[in-house]
Amino acid sequence: MQRPLPRRPGEGLTRGFPAVLSLVSAFAIWELYVRVSGISPLVLPAPSRVLDQMVLNRAILWHNTVPTVKATLAGFSLSLTVAFVFSVVLDFTPRVRRALLPIFVVSQTLPLVAIAPLVVLWFGFDLTPKILLVTLVTFFPMLVALLDGYAATDPEIEDLLRAMGASRRTVFRRARLPSAMPYFFAGLRISITYAVVAAIFAEYVGARAGLGIVILNAKNSFRPDLVLAAVVISSALTLVLFAITALLQRIFLRWRDLGDGR
Amino acid sequence: MSILEMKNVGVTLGNTAVLDDISMRVAEGEFISILGPSGAGKSTIFRLLTGALQHDRGAITCNGRPLAQNQQGFAFMPQRDALMPWRRILDNLTLGLEVQGMTRKDARDRVMLFLHDFGLIGFEQHYPAQLSGGMRQRAALLRTVVQARPVQLLDEPFGALDALTRTRMQKWFEERWRDARWTTVLVTHDVREAVALSDRIYVLSCRPACVIAEVAVPTARPRMDRAITAEAHALEAHLLDILLNQTGDQI
Structure with a gap:
């Protein structure tokens, strides 16, 4: 009866091969173009040059990656906490939901370009404005994911729990919350990618250190190779965080990976 | 003494009268079936008993006391398994x-x-x-x-199964029931299932539902592991005739 999980050792490698191949070819074409055309590295540096710069400036890059990681993780943790608390409040009190949801929607219409300098102006060059901006960007998708997840609860399961004598709280804990988990993880994977971008943008607007600052300084001194070096690190950072959420999803949503036995 | 009793119960949802006049009683250890055309409001009766819905008219008593909210007299099994x-x-x-x-x-x-x-x-x-x-x-x-719980409420528990599995399950369930004698109310639209499992059967009319027949099944148990008796066969024909001709169901 039990269906084994569809995994064989080495299968991941085989499946990942086309992605690696296309990525490597893209960089190869890029490298080739730069060498053949003789284009100035001030306009388009070759991937090899970007790599060289990363090794050369590793101390500076590392020094500036740490604050970005801090801002991302702190902001995202705050965002998750606030989104969860509000999702529970909104789920239990439809009246509050009607009052607050429009405000949250409006918060998503604010252009980050305009808001970020203001937040930096109000809260200074420390970690606080970065945390707030990351939260502003990622809070709403997480809240919507949770609310949609609660709403997707099988009504028959809720009826069953109520027939068992369960309170509204018990129904939430036993049915609505677990039902929302697939939605939560979908939202998590999207938001975590926004989080890094938001942190870097917040730094770009004003900070003492961070990948955003590296990008800003490199741009101002006409060093596209250093800009791209910072971009590589930010992409790698996003990918690592994305992989962690995917791993968490695998662990917590194990039941969804099982085949339908019927 | 009846463990569950419904007297002239009626429910109107919005502008739709769902239950018109439902009276039934269930004694301890008894197996009751509620048989009716689809959409008759069979499941509505269960929603009343589990507290998901309030009745407008009539009285429901459980062990002689009025059915209060949060009173846990019933164990409910929904139509789909809801696992x-x-x-x-x-x-x-x-x-x-x-x-x-x-x-x-x-x-x-x-x-x-x-x-x-x-x-x-x-x-x-x-x-x-x-x-x-x-x-x-x-x-x-x-x-x-x-x-x-004192009473088991089963809402078409075998309805979603294929014919063979359903028959096996009914046979298995009869054995379990003969051991345990759970007081049971079964909602079904399967005449054969009702006759095979029940002590008594209530037949509902179309919406707004009222009880149009109450039929006792005297056949000795076990019933499922023998060929169907003439008595049961006649009962099935009788019930089918009621369902087809007297429920007010127009196609």
Whole structure:
């Protein structure tokens, strides 16, 4: 009866091969173009040059990656906490939901370009404005994911729990919350990618250190190779965080990976 | 004495009269079926009993006392199994007991006693998606009866199964019932199932529903492992005639 999980050792490698191949070819074409055309590295540096710069400036890059990681993780943790608390409040009190949801929607219409300098102006060059901006960007998708997840609860399961004598709280804990988990993880994977971008943008607007600052300084001194070096690190950072959420999803949503036995 | 009694119960939802005049009683250890055309409001009766809905007219008493909110007289099995896909079978089975406030360990100990009779040994740690339809239905039934409520409410428990599995399940269920004698109310539109399992059958009319017939089934048990008797056959024909010609159902 039990269906084994569809995994064989080495299968991941085989499946990942086309992605690696296309990525490597893209960089190869890029490298080739730069060498053949003789284009100035001030306009388009070759991937090899970007790599060289990363090794050369590793101390500076590392020094500036740490604050970005801090801002991302702190902001995202705050965002998750606030989104969860509000999702529970909104789920239990439809009246509050009607009052607050429009405000949250409006918060998503604010252009980050305009808001970020203001937040930096109000809260200074420390970690606080970065945390707030990351939260502003990622809070709403997480809240919507949770609310949609609660709403997707099988009504028959809720009826069953109520027939068992369960309170509204018990129904939430036993049915609505677990039902929302697939939605939560979908939202998590999207938001975590926004989080890094938001942190870097917040730094770009004003900070003492961070990948955003590296990008800003490199741009101002006409060093596209250093800009791209910072971009590589930010992409790698996003990918690592994305992989962690995917791993968490695998662990917590194990039941969804099982085949339908019927 | 009746464990459950409904007197002239009526329900109107919005502008639709769903139940018009329902009177029925269920004695301890009795197996009652509610038979009716689809959409007659059979499930509405269960929604009244489980507190999901309030009746407008009439009276419902459980053990002689009016049915109050949050009174736990009934264990309910919904139409689809409503097993939680994220809980292992064992944790699904203990759900009702845990909601009652029993510790997980005590609930598991209690459930374990039933696993063999319900053919679920070795599947405790499986997730519902890994089980066949018949097994899921047995799990849902076990989740219901393990709560040890005075009355079991079964809403078309075998309706979603294929014909062969359904017959097997009915036979298996008759054996279980003969052992345990749970007081049971079964909602069904399957005449054969009602005649095979019940002591008495109430037939409902179309919406707004009232009871148009009450039929006792005198056939000796067990009924499922023998060829169908002439008596049962005549009863089935009689019930089918009522359903086809007297429910007011127009096609």
